[in-house]
Structures are given as structure tokens and as C-alpha cells.
Amino acid sequence: MRVQVLFHDNCFDGAASAAVFTRFYRERVRADATFSYRGLAHKPGAEGIDPAVFTGDENVIVDFRYSQDARLTWWFDHHASAFQQPGDEPHFQRDTSGRKFHDPHRKSCTLYLADVARERFGWDASPLKDLLHWAEIIDGAQFPSPQMAVALEEPALRIMTVLESTKDDTLIPEVIRRMQTDSLADIAASPLIAAPLEPLLFRHQRNIDLVREKARYENGVVHFDLVDEGVDSLNKFIAYALYPDARYTLWVGRGASRAKVSLGSNPWKPQTRQHDLAAIAGRYGGGGHPVVAAVSFKADQADKARAAYQEILAELSSAG
Numbered sequence: 001m002r003v004q005v006l007f008h009d010n011c012f013d014g015a016a017s018a019a020v021f022t023r024f025y026r027e028r029v030r031a032d033a034t035f036s037y038r039g040l041a042h043k044p045g046a047e048g049i050d051p052a053v054f055t056g057d058e059n060v061i062v063d064f065r066y067s068q069d070a071r072l073t074w075w076f077d078h079h080a081s082a083f084q085q086p087g088d089e090p091h092f093q094r095d096t097s098g099r100k101f102h103d104p105h106r107k108s109c110t111l112y113l114a115d116v117a118r119e120r121f122g123w124d125a126s127p128l129k130d131l132l133h134w135a136e137i138i139d140g141a142q143f144p145s146p147q148m149a150v151a152l153e154e155p156a157l158r159i160m161t162v163l164e165s166t167k168d169d170t171l172i173p174e175v176i177r178r179m180q181t182d183s184l185a186d187i188a189a190s191p192l193i194a195a196p197l198e199p200l201l202f203r204h205q206r207n208i209d210l211v212r213e214k215a216r217y218e219n220g221v222v223h224f225d226l227v228d229e230g231v232d233s234l235n236k237f238i239a240y241a242l243y244p245d246a247r248y249t250l251w252v253g254r255g256a257s258r259a260k261v262s263l264g265s266n267p268w269k270p271q272t273r274q275h276d277l278a279a280i281a282g283r284y285g286g287g288g289h290p291v292v293a294a295v296s297f298k299a300d301q302a303d304k305a306r307a308a309y310q311e312i313l314a315e316l317s318s319a320g
Contacts, residue, residue: 001033004056006049007176008063008109009039010233012160013139015172016110016131017062017076019179023128024117033058037173040064042286042296048085063109065287066092066102075100076113080278081287104289107140108132131179141237141267141292146244149237152204155188161200162193164233171196207234212242219317220247220272225309227254227302236264236292247272248316252302252309259297259305263312267291275316284308 005021008014022035038053040061049061054071061067061075065082068091075092082102083089092100098120106112111132114125125132134156136142143149152161163172171192178187187193210231214224222239226232232255239249249264263281265273270291277293286295297305 001030001058002056003033003035003058003060004054005035005037005060005062005176006040006053006064007037007061009041009172010164010166011063011139012156012163013108013110013135014039014063015163015176016108016135016179017113018176019131020110020113020117020125020128021060021062021074021076022176023180024113024121024123024125028117028121028123037176039169039172042294062113073097073099075102076109076116077102078104078106078109078112079287080104080276080289081282081293084287107142108135109139110135128180130184134184143237143267146237146240146268150208150235150241152201152235155184158188158197159184159193161204161235162196165200165203166196168196204235207231208238211238215239215242217243217246220245221250221313221316222246222248223250223309223313225252225306227252227259227306230254232258232260236262239264240266240268244268248275250309250313250316252305254299254302254305256299258299259302261286261295261297261305261309261312263288263294263316264292280312280315 003025005018007018018037025033040049049067051069054069058073059071061072063077065084066075066088068088101116103112114132117123118125138156138160152158166172174192175187210226210229211224214226215222222243232253240246246266252261263277265277273291276290278288278290281287281293281295284295286293288294295308
């Protein structure tokens with residue numbers, strides 16, 4: 001039995017969900033299954049999932065949007081924007097397999113998946129409790145302070161930093177395999193993470209300096225434009241470490257393969273959020289959660305991304 005696990009690429013929660021699913025499947029469904037892993041990324045606009053990715057005897061999606069493809073046999077997601085294509089949600093609601101699950105109120109897909117596996121299939125996820133704990137903290141922004149989220153001293157945060165930045169197609173599948181048995185401390189200390197981490201920490205400090213230089217704080221919104229600096233990914237908590245009273249953070253950037261607008265609300269001041277950020281991003285073909293979301297554009301559409309950024313800034317700044 002060949003099981004193809006499709007996961008949210010460049011994401012700690014996506015990788016952890018894939019690891020948890022694999023261990024659950026081996027222990028409760030079929031011990032002799034073989035697994036392959038492939039990351040899924042959000043494309044510009046609202047394009048559906050490429051049918052060519054469904055290559056297994058069983059095909060699984062974790063921590064990513066829904067597909068109506070008949071070859072999809074398992075699905076777990078927690079994004080409010082999970083149903084992107086016409087007919088997605090009714091198709092999901094008609095499913096009778098008992099193997100497709102969605103709860104937009106859950107902070108991480110990892111712990112949600114583990115809870116479903118325990119409640120529905122009698123699986124014990126306790127050997128992975130550290131992985132579940134950190135997936136919930138990272139994807140749910142449950143850090144005690146923004147300084148902890150920016151310092152990147154914990155093993156899980158070091159793994160997160162590498163996963164979010166890597167372009168190596170072999171690295172995340174290997175991390176997924178190790179997450180099933182190894183401690184996060186051992187994974188973080190291994191050359192797999194330690195080697196690529198060093199230049200990333202240097203870049204992280206540069207990004208902190210860039211945000212400090214470029215950011216403006218107005219009407220409760222920290223906003224900045226890093227298109228000309230060639231940045232499309234950075235630690236989302238930097239702005240809150242610099243501006244702890246901010247209600248929202250909003251920025252636009254561009255990398256080699258995309259331009260991107262990122263929206264976030266302050267997880268240390270949740271009572272100040274007045275907008276559904278996933279709904280805002282959805283109007284531009286993006287998505288996410290009510291508290292954090294993003295919109296991707298093609299790399300040559302920086303002007304379009306900047307226009308969306310300005311429109312969203314006006315909307316967020318209008319909050320009372």
C-alpha cells in the first residue's frame with residue numbers, strides 16, 4: 001500500500017501533521033504501508049489543487065485546502081478558507097467515508113488530527129506529546145511573549161525557521177520521518193537543521209533590522225513594504241516585539257517566485273481584532289484564518305500586490 005501524504009509546505013504545522021498522520025496510519029490502519037511526502041503551496045489566485053499530485057493508493061491532505069478529487073481518501077484541515085473551489089463545501093458535507101475532517105476553530109491541524117485519531121480510531125498520540133505541544137504553540141501563536149517567538153532559542157522554533165525557508169525538496173520529508181520517533185531537540189541539533197539554520201539566523205537578524213527601519217505604526221496597524229528588498233518571508237512576530245500595542249501587522253514583499261501580502265492580528269491582544277483576516281484575503285484569492293492570512297501573487301505582479309496592500313491597509317486602519 002503506497003500512501004501519498006500531501007501537506008502544507010514550508011510550515012511546522014504541516015510537517016507535524018504529516019508525521020502524526022503517518023504514525024497513526026501505521027499503528028491503527030496498516031503497518032506495512034509505505035509513505036511518500038509532497039508539500040502543497042498556495043498559488044496566486046484561487047487555483048485548485050493539481051490532480052497530478054494524487055499518485056498513491058491512498059492520498060492524504062493535511063493542513064491544506066479541500067479537493068473534490070475522488071482519489072483523495074483522507075483529509076484533515078483547520079483553515080477557515082479550506083473550501084476554495086465552487087462546490088467544495090457541499091462535496092465535503094456529502095462525504096460518507098468518515099475519513100475527512102475540518103474544524104476551523106482549532107489552533108493547529110496537528111493536535112486536531114491527533115484528537116480525531118484518538119476519538120474516532122482509538123489511537124494513542126501520547127508518545128508525540130512534545131510535537132503536539134509545539135505545533136499548538138507555533139500555529140496558534142500561543143507564545144508567552146513576542147520576544148520568545150523572535151529569539152528562536154527553542155528547538156521547535158529552530159526547526160520551524162528552517163522549514164519555513166527551505167527550498168530543498170528532500171529536507172522537509174526527512175524532518176517528517178524524524179518527527180515520528182526523534183525528539184525535537186535531537187532533530188534541531190542534527191546537521192539536517194543546524195547546517196541551514198546558521199545563515200537563516202543571520203538573515204533573521206537582517207529582517208529584524210529591516211522591519212525596524214521600514215515599519216510605520218499608524219491607527220493600530222504596523223505596516224511595511226519589503227518588495228524592493230526582495231523579502232517574501234519573515235518571522236511574523238517581529239512587528240509585535242517592536243510594537244507590542246499594535247492591533248494588526250500588514251506587509252507586502254516579493255521573492256523569486258511570488259509577491260505576497262501578509263496580514264496578522266496581535267495574538268497577545270486578541271480582544272482588539274475587529275476584522276476577519278481570512279475573509280479580507282479571500283477577496284484577493286488568498287486565505288488563512290480569521291486571525292492571520294495571506295495573499296500570493298505572481299512574482300511579476302508586485303504592483304498588484306502593492307495595490308492590495310494599500311487597500312487592505314485602509315480597511316484595517318479604519319477600525320475604531
